[in-house]
Amino acid sequence: TQGVAIERVELTFVVDGQTHIFTEFESTTRSMLRPVNVSTPASYYTLLGTAGTDRVSSDPDSDINGSSFDATIKMPVNIDISNATSATVTIVFLDTDTAQGDPEAFYDYSNGFESVALVSAADAAYLDALAAGHLGAPLVLKSDGSETLSWTYFPSSQSYYLVSYEDLFPNRGDYDFNDLVVAYQVAVGHNANAAASVIQGNGFLIARGAAYQHDWHLRIALPETVTGSATQSVYAYGSETPMAGYPRQSTVLGSIDLPMVESIAEIFSDGGSTYVNTFAEQSIQKGPRFEFSVSLDNPVPMNQIGAAPFDPYLYVHDTAYEVHLLGKAPVLPYSRNELDGHTVFKDENGYPFAMIIPDYWEPPLAAEDIGLAYPDFIDFINSQGSRSSNWYMRPQQGRVKVIDFFNW
Numbered sequence: 243t244q245g246v247a248i249e250r251v252e253l254t255f256v257v258d259g260q261t262h263i264f265t266e267f268e269s270t271t272r273s274m275l276r277p278v279n280v281s282t283p284a285s286y287y288t289l290l291g292t293a294g295t296d297r298v299s300s301d302p303d304s305d306i307n308g309s310s311f312d313a314t315i316k317m318p319v320n321i322d323i324s325n326a327t328s329a330t331v332t333i334v335f336l337d338t339d340t341a342q343g344d345p346e347a348f349y350d351y352s353n354g355f356e357s358v359a360l361v362s363a364a365d366a367a368y369l370d371a372l373a374a375g376h377l378g379a380p381l382v383l384k385s386d387g388s389e390t391l392s393w394t395y396f397p398s399s400q401s402y403y404l405v406s407y408e409d410l411f412p413n414r415g416d417y418d419f420n421d422l423v424v425a426y427q428v429a430v431g432h433n434a435n436a437a438a439s440v441i442q443g444n445g446f447l448i449a450r451g452a453a454y455q456h457d458w459h460l461r462i463a464l465p466e467t468v469t470g471s472a473t474q475s476v477y478a479y480g481s482e483t484p485m486a487g488y489p490r491q492s493t494v495l496g497s498i499d500l501p502m503v504e505s506i507a508e509i510f511s512d513g514g515s516t517y518v519n520t521f522a523e524q525s526i527q528k529g530p531r532f533e534f535s536v537s538l539d540n541p542v543p544m545n546q547i548g549a550a551p552f553d554p555y556l557y558v559h560d561t562a563y564e565v566h567l568l569g570k571a572p573v574l575p576y577s578r579n580e581l582d583g584h585t586v587f588k589d590e591n592g593y594p595f596a597m598i599i600p601d602y603w604e605p606p607l608a609a610e611d612i613g614l615a616y617p618d619f620i621d622f623i624n625s626q627g628s629r630s631s632n633w634y635m636r637p638q639q640g641r642v643k644v645i646d647f648f649n650w
Contacts, residue, residue: 245379246356247275247286247336247349253317256328267317270370271382274393274431275346276339283392286336288349289313289356290375290382292482311359312374314366333358343400345380374482396428396550402445402601403427405554409454411565411595412584419597419612420520420605420643421452422506422556425650426460430547437541446650447503447510447529449643451520451608455559456506460534461499461573463548470494470538476503479528485509494536497548499573501557502532519645520608526649551598567596592623603634604642615641 251267269287276283291312315333323329335351361369376382380399397403402425408414409421426445432438441462450456472492475484492500503509510529512518518527553573556565562578566587572579579585588594606615613620618633 244292244375245288245290245349246351247273247288247338248315249277249286249334249336251315251317251334252332253319254328254330254332255319255321255323255326257321257323257326262321264317264319267315269313269315270373271313271376271379273345273349273380273382275336275349276342278337278339280339287315288379288382289315290373290379292374311357311361311365312369312372314361314369316366331358343398345399348380372482376482392432394430394432394544396430396552399429401427403551403554404448404599404601404603405551405567406597406599406603406605407556407565408595409452409456409556409558409561409565411558411561411563411587412589414589414593416609417593417611417613418451418520418606418609418615420449420608421454422447422456422458423449423519423605424458424503424554425601426554428460428462428550428552430544432544433541435541436544438544438547439538439541441498441536441538441547442534444531444533445502446531447506448645448650449519449605450506450510450529451517451605452507453516454507454561457501457504457557457559458506459499459553459555459557460502461497461548461553461555463497463553464494464542465546466496468494468496468538468542469540470536472498472500472534472536474500474502474532474534476509476530476532478509478530485530494538498536500534502534503530505559517608519643520605522607522640522643524643526645528649531650554596554598556596565595567598568594592626599634601647604637604644606642610641614638 253264255262269289271288271290272285273288274283275286338346338349340347340350404423404425406419406423407421408417408419424445425448426443428443430438431440472494474490475488477484507516510518512524512527553566553570557574557577558565563584564572564574564577564579568587572585587596606612615638616633618630618636622630622633
């Protein structure tokens with residue numbers, strides 16, 4: 243088990259023949275979860291960890307060296323326990339409604355045994371700072387006193403948007419539509435009045451079939467009067483330590499526009515090649531992961547937040563052009579789109595330069611025109627989307643790269 247939720251904890255001491263019971267507790271993380279047979283989610287403390295590791299502290303006398311302890315529970319005790327004759331702790335894990343998918347399924351405690359131990363204050367501080375498992379857990383809430391009643395996931399708690407780009411905009415070029423492929427997911431935490439106070443998300447770089455240098459942005463439209471703060475991080479595959487320059491904090495004034503991953507060619511490559519997961523002979527390389535969290539100073543009604551899938555866009559350093567989904571407009575003051583009159587993100591025949599596609603899509607191989615890799619795509623474009631709307635379900639084998647979810 244890499245995550246459990248706690249329903250209740252009871253700590254009992256017997257001191258000088260008297261029994262003292264304590265039930266107040268906290269951990270460093272929480273999640274909005276639905277218990278079995280309960281329709282409304284609520285906030286529960288959680289414990290997160292990493293699978294298959296032996297935790298080692300820098301302190302040679304540490305209580306956790308050679309063990310697998312990952313997270314802490316803290317309980318305030320306001321009595322002298324130096325004369326205690328017994329101490330018992332009872333931890334009841336939450337029986338989550340796993341049929342809801344994540345995050346409930348992630349916190350299913352039935353996957354194995356859990357070990358519990360008392361640790362020193364130094365080791366507790368070490369584990370809290372380590373934040374083991376936070377990277378892989380679904381949309382973790384830090385225990386900072388903020389309260390959120392429920393979450394709305396986009397596209398869902400169990401799936402991601404897949405956005406793919408052709409970076410030769412405004413020219414179609416080879417039109418292999420694999421210059422950058424990104425998976426992302428967004429969750430909005432809101433109160434009973436459907437007003438959002440927290441926006442969080444995460445995602446992965448899936449494939450890159452380009453020589454150009456890119457930045458990938460995620461923009462979420464909000465009213466101009468909105469203020470808040472944002473934190474974002476990027477992690478190399480398998481690492482729980484942010485890359486150099488992260489975590490990054492910024493101020494939110496109006497719409498959120500986060501340069502989520504910058505200078506992608508420098509952090510996502512296959513040996514000496516900038517082409518990753520786009521040639522048939524290439525073995526699959528797992529790309530960097532990113533996450534972000536935005537706290538709004540005042541809750542914003544859900545109907546005032548820009549519609550999903552929001553505005554995921556590419557900035558191409560070599561051309562100084564932004565590449566957006568259809569219907570979006572350029573936003574960066576330093577791009578050349580407005581100056582050169584390239585503000586519509588399709589060509590004269592209706593071919594787009596960015597698309598949202600289901601997360602099981604298989605991108606074309608390098609230099610394979612998407613119309614050859616997916617023959618129904620041409621009918622979809624020529625009919626302006628009225629025919630062959632499921633074109634992405636019928637790839638031509640030998641012309642696409644299969645990248646399964648477990649390889650993200």
